[in-house]
Amino acid sequence: MGGTDLGTTTTAPDGRLVSVFGDTFASARAGGWGWRSPVVLFGDPASVPTGVRWTGAAGRGRRARQVVRYLHRFPRWFAGRPRRVTTVLPTDVITVGDTMYLHVMVCRELGRVHWTEIHSSRDQGLTWRPTGARWPGGHHGGLFQMLTWERGDDGFVHAFTTGFQRDRGLLLHRVPEDRITDPGAWQSWGHSPAEGWAWDRPPTTTLPGAFGELSLRRVQDRWLLSVFDAGNYRIDVLDLASPLDDLHTARRVTVLHGCAWEHEDHAAGRVAQLYGGYVLPGSRTDDLHLVVSQWNTARNWPYKAMQFRADLGT
Numbered sequence: 001m002g003g004t005d006l007g008t009t010t011t012a013p014d015g016r017l018v019s020v021f022g023d024t025f026a027s028a029r030a031g032g033w034g035w036r037s038p039v040v041l042f043g044d045p046a047s048v049p050t051g052v053r054w055t056g057a058a059g060r061g062r063r064a065r066q067v068v069r070y071l072h073r074f075p076r077w078f079a080g081r082p083r084r085v086t087t088v089l090p091t092d093v094i095t096v097g098d099t100m101y102l103h104v105m106v107c108r109e110l111g112r113v114h115w116t117e118i119h120s121s122r123d124q125g126l127t128w129r130p131t132g133a134r135w136p137g138g139h140h141g142g143l144f145q146m147l148t149w150e151r152g153d154d155g156f157v158h159a160f161t162t163g164f165q166r167d168r169g170l171l172l173h174r175v176p177e178d179r180i181t182d183p184g185a186w187q188s189w190g191h192s193p194a195e196g197w198a199w200d201r202p203p204t205t206t207l208p209g210a211f212g213e214l215s216l217r218r219v220q221d222r223w224l225l226s227v228f229d230a231g232n233y234r235i236d237v238l239d240l241a242s243p244l245d246d247l248h249t250a251r252r253v254t255v256l257h258g259c260a261w262e263h264e265d266h267a268a269g270r271v272a273q274l275y276g277g278y279v280l281p282g283s284r285t286d287d288l289h290l291v292v293s294q295w296n297t298a299r300n301w302p303y304k305a306m307q308f309r310a311d312l313g314t
Helices: 045-050
Strands: 006-011 017-021 039-043 054-057 074-078 081-085 087-096 099-109 112-121 129-136 146-151 156-162 168-176 187-192 196-199 207-219 222-229 234-240 251-259 270-272 274-279 288-295 303-310
Touching (some): 006 087, 017 087, 087 207, 099 146, 146 207, 156 207, 251 303, 270 288
Antiparallel strands (some): 087 099, 112 129, 168 187, 168 207, 207 222, 234 251
């Protein structure tokens, strides 16, 4: 792997880190030879505090291979007709029991999503197979494209979603963890003036804005929601007691600011053309670790994923 981005991470059933990256190339630039997406790297969970140490990849030999079967720029079938697919991008990965689930966006170009789907792995993330669960790109008005999910103590997986255009707000959903691949089992969190908020209603925006990549994880006794706030050009972390908290009033900490290239200072939290912001397992509220992407779209270099640490304070 030369250049890559994204890097959403969870813990496999055997305890190792499983990180899923997006468009990956043989060189350190975006574009060129060796294009594949998504790819999976394995990491040592004990190495998170000092910088993730990679221990292997899904693939043969030294090559991290593409774990979803398709050809870039060739058609795939959906809803009875072929759709030209440029790339398949991961949004989040989760472990439920001995099975891992990967949610991906099947895209024509960046920001144009044909559909989303779930793949599963029963061998610690080495190989992945489609589950048959699919949603059209326009599901919930296009706000069920970018997804992040986490298990609760109530038998449900909770998920925040938004569009891939980085110009919309957030929706909230839940699904029984043993029916995660059944689209009919997913329920949305909606509001009615007469009855207030409840499950299994048409979804209501839980937080307006212009959001991109999302990462929901339970850290200690809190639910942390990391968001790329494209509208304000920064990465924020919302500190929640529950996914049902009012996101308008939740404590919100800006951990990284976007900036121009000439004003970069990573130690001070200023990163040019940043996005992503995925919470790493092993984080604490006072020692939060995030995988953050950077892409100079004018030159296609730098193009990389980086590990940052932050203290959310109190």
